[in-house]
Amino acid sequence: MTENQIEESSTRYNTIIKIAQKFFMEHGYQAVSTRQIADACEITQPALYHHFKGKKELYLEVIRRTLNTTENDINNILSENLEVEKRLHKFSKYMFSNFQEDITKMFHDIYHIFDADTQKIIYGWWAKGFLDPVVKIVEDGIKQGELKNLSLIDAQPIEIGFLILNTIKGSLEPKLLKNLNEADKEFFIERKSKLIVNVLLSGIGK
Amino acid sequence: MTENQIEESSTRYNTIIKIAQKFFMEHGYQAVSTRQIADACEITQPALYHHFKGKKELYLEVIRRTLNTTENDINNILSENLEVEKRLHKFSKYMFSNFQEDITKMFHDIYHIFDADTQKIIYGWWAKGFLDPVVKIVEDGIKQGELKNLSLIDAQPIEIGFLILNTIKGSLEPKLLKNLNEADKEFFIERKSKLIVNVLLSGIGK
């Protein structure tokens, strides 16, 4: 075990990140204080600084873990060789179920907090976890003849990947979902995902 | 002139709102201090409190004006009786040109700052300015036979309005646009809007 691995398997260290993740994702970086996080962890505020260099570094680790977890989940979802429609539907449902907080806000914070180099690193994680899998779906879909030849609409697979991601991202409604019970939530997500995929594939025009 | 109208036409009052708008839209409510706004207005921080009861009230007025301006602009854009495709294209271009900051963040702030009643009032402004016009486009499009009968995809016009709005909203890329010159910006917006409308109307499926 390396020093880093010991640290990462420590219970307290993980608790801090889990709780910090909850707070940061719900309220954003600025609105969360180190004291709030520490209180929720039932430790004193300076104790945080034993595990993390500062608030920024804690936030960065939260982001890293979030994106890393997502990458694994999405790759599992997409490992089955399904048709495009089913893959997109699964992906949409995953996003609705797991990103009940605006990730747009997260990227806004990243832009204003971290320097350009760190931003690039984070963008790399995001691309690997989110964008690449969706672009893969699009590319596979074209190969299988399930999707249009994109040159017809003067677009690149990566552009369509972005568009799909943005459409789903823009449709997430964390506040609405929070007030539903599990059954209603499931129903809402199923219906919404179906609609989004339907429009993405067939459009609303005649 | 009522007392309110005098206040609203005052130069200083308007300057404060304009500058506050710029700051709030770029950084979000929490990240902007009353001192930053005051400094940019070249007045002292307590002078703000002569014009506004508090930071919250200033922010609320910024939101009201932003949504009100948008409502007027959009109604002008959509007053021409064009076909659905051209209307959506115009609308998309307007959004890209005028909302160079994430409006998602604005709604996040609203949710965490204001009480439920105030939130409802703001939602009313938003619905009137953004949602209603888009729903009108959809309804007109169905009447004119340019769009599918929505019962085919088990959807309501308002749902499709949301989806269109969210797709465009999610695709806004303020950071990217900021680094482009006017010509490149125009080109980017034109191209992106065309792609979005194309996918919304025809989809990417075969």
Add this chain to the structure above:
DNA sequence: TTCGCAACTTATCACTTGATAAGTTAAATA
């Protein structure tokens, strides 16, 4: 048994925050 060190705590720092109180000034009104 002693030592070392991880994992804390208490106390405190400099700084920023939104907000208020009290005094000033210049222009409109009576």
Add this chain to the structure above:
DNA sequence: TATTTAACTTATCAAGTGATAAGTTGCGAA
């Protein structure tokens, strides 16, 4: 001309903020 008042300013507040220094504790290795 006297008075009022809008539009400020200076001074100051309490409540927070992220961060550091220095001391404590308890456990595992030597």
